[in-house]
Amino acid sequence: KTITADDIRTSVKEENVQFLRLMFTDINGIIKNVEVPVSQLEKVLANKMAFDGSSIDGFVRIEESDMLLFPDFNTWLLFPWENDHGKVARLICSVHRMDGTPFEGDPRNNLVRVIQDMKDDGYSAFNIGPEPEFFLFKLDENGEPSMQLNDKGSYFDFAPLDMGENCRRDIVLELEKMGFEVEASHHEVAPGQHEIDFRYTDALDAADHIQTFKLVVKTIARKHGLYATFMPKPLHGINGSGMHINMSLFKGEKNFFFDPETDTQLSDSAMHFLAGLLAHARALTAINNPTVNSYKRLVPGFEAPVYIAWSGTNRSPLIRVPLARGLGTRLELRSVDPTANPYLAIAAILEAGLDGIENKLTPEEAVDRNIYRMQDSERKANHIQDLPSTLHNAIKALEDDPVVKAALGPHLYQSFKDSKDLEWAAYRQSVSEWERDQYLELY
Ligand code: ADP
Ligand code: MG
Ligand code: MG
Ligand code: MG
Ligand code: MG
Numbered sequence: 001k002t003i004t005a006d007d008i009r010t011s012v013k014e015e016n017v018q019f020l021r022l023m024f025t026d027i028n029g030i031i032k033n034v035e036v037p038v039s040q041l042e043k044v045l046a047n048k049m050a051f052d053g054s055s056i057d058g059f060v061r062i063e064e065s066d067m068l069l070f071p072d073f074n075t076w077l078l079f080p081w082e083n084d085h086g087k088v089a090r091l092i093c094s095v096h097r098m099d100g101t102p103f104e105g106d107p108r109n110n111l112v113r114v115i116q117d118m119k120d121d122g123y124s125a126f127n128i129g130p131e132p133e134f135f136l137f138k139l140d141e142n143g144e145p146s147m148q149l150n151d152k153g154s155y156f157d158f159a160p161l162d163m164g165e166n167c168r169r170d171i172v173l174e175l176e177k178m179g180f181e182v183e184a185s186h187h188e189v190a191p192g193q194h195e196i197d198f199r200y201t202d203a204l205d206a207a208d209h210i211q212t213f214k215l216v217v218k219t220i221a222r223k224h225g226l227y228a229t230f231m232p233k234p235l236h237g238i239n240g241s242g243m244h245i246n247m248s249l250f251k252g253e254k255n256f257f258f259d260p261e262t263d264t265q266l267s268d269s270a271m272h273f274l275a276g277l278l279a280h281a282r283a284l285t286a287i288n289n290p291t292v293n294s295y296k297r298l299v300p301g302f303e304a305p306v307y308i309a310w311s312g313t314n315r316s317p318l319i320r321v322p323l324a325r326g327l328g329t330r331l332e333l334r335s336v337d338p339t340a341n342p343y344l345a346i347a348a349i350l351e352a353g354l355d356g357i358e359n360k361l362t363p364e365e366a367v368d369r370n371i372y373r374m375q376d377s378e379r380k381a382n383h384i385q386d387l388p389s390t391l392h393n394a395i396k397a398l399e400d401d402p403v404v405k406a407a408l409g410p411h412l413y414q415s416f417k418d419s420k421d422l423e424w425a426a427y428r429q430s431v432s433e434w435e436r437d438q439y440l441e442l443y
Helices: 005-015 038-045 107-120 165-177 203-223 268-279 281-288 342-358 376-381 391-399 402-429 433-439
Strands: 017-025 031-037 049-052 066-071 077-079 087-097 125-139 145-149 182-187 193-198 226-229 243-251 331-333
Touching: 005 017, 005 038, 005 087, 017 038, 017 066, 017 107, 031 038, 031 049, 031 203, 038 049, 038 066, 087 107, 087 203, 107 203, 107 342, 107 402, 125 203, 125 342, 145 226, 165 182, 165 193, 165 203, 193 203, 203 226, 203 342, 243 342, 268 281, 268 331, 268 342, 281 342, 281 391, 281 402, 342 402, 391 402
Parallel strands: 017 087
Antiparallel strands: 017 031, 049 066, 066 087, 077 087, 125 145, 125 193, 125 226, 125 243, 182 193, 243 331
């Protein structure tokens, strides 16, 4: 699909759009909005909307602060729910310098760059199917999130246990109005936890979709008196929220991971790509699990990966190769959580995989047993390494991985690292309830 400026002008008239919301994403994956009245439409369409980049995390220093928003017309979309003061439409934008050149500190520009490199290598698309999970908590009397879950449901439960079902159904309806192709939505393993899967699209669309998805989920949840959070591990003792990433490389209309001629019907390139993900797994963790809390999810016993391994049958490892073949041939990376900046995560994953293809890396044998039940010595004999266990260790792994660093480019790498170093430093200084419970009386 290609939407033109004229299509947008027509839509504004026909739908009586009153506000334009210009969206982009900062280094931490947070959606930023500039909302302007529709009188500014021509300025928006002409790439002339300026904003102060120095107020955005990870962007620029004060002395070069003015930046421009270049809307991607293909992201034109009407929000179905905000009709009180006229309709609101949004455009996802790229950030450019005042001279018009793309700003390399914009995560979306960076993904566009990485995708272009991939196309120059002869691939047509990197397809991504995300499986975001989230919790629904009750809002208190003041409209603030409480830590009270809104149901006691569990995996694939139905009403009346699943009281979030109405809310989830509403979310799905709104998403469909906005053009999402929702493949499935269900209650997850933990109480109050849900998953909504939408159909795979190519990398840039998928990243845009993930950002829009989070916005829709939070907005609709509030209408139901609920608070939706994508925090990876809001409660200890129950499963955390992940965002499995399903992926495949296409050449023309063909899935390049599929090869009917091999025993497994996986192409050699699929295996090289898989090996690239494994080889760079530790550094990728910094991007895919970018918060202190991410590492509270990556622990044994809650279906989240802890070890660097892959399997065709088992759901405990880092990478699973689902049984689907043909167009559906794909790899599923199960470590990613929804705090990941999707533009950075997808760029890093793609470069790690392509590095595997370029260097013809081969993966270790598949591990089709439960890795958690193995002895340490057994894991060692099978060359099974750990994922980083803290944000600090993940950032150190990123520092040592030139491929994943290059996937971000120097500007984004530096601002990502600066931001995460600060986060870790702040966390180190905090003292938790757990520590007081353990030590206050014991010592
Ligand atoms: P799971 O079995 O892990 O729960 P789901 O069925 O929930 O998996 O989600 C599978 C995801 O994989 C969907 O988003 C789907 O669109 C996506 N998918 C299917 N085929 C491909 C493909 N060729 N490339 C990338 N993603 C794909
Ligand atoms: Mg799923
Ligand atoms: Mg499924
Ligand atoms: Mg799930
Ligand atoms: Mg999955």
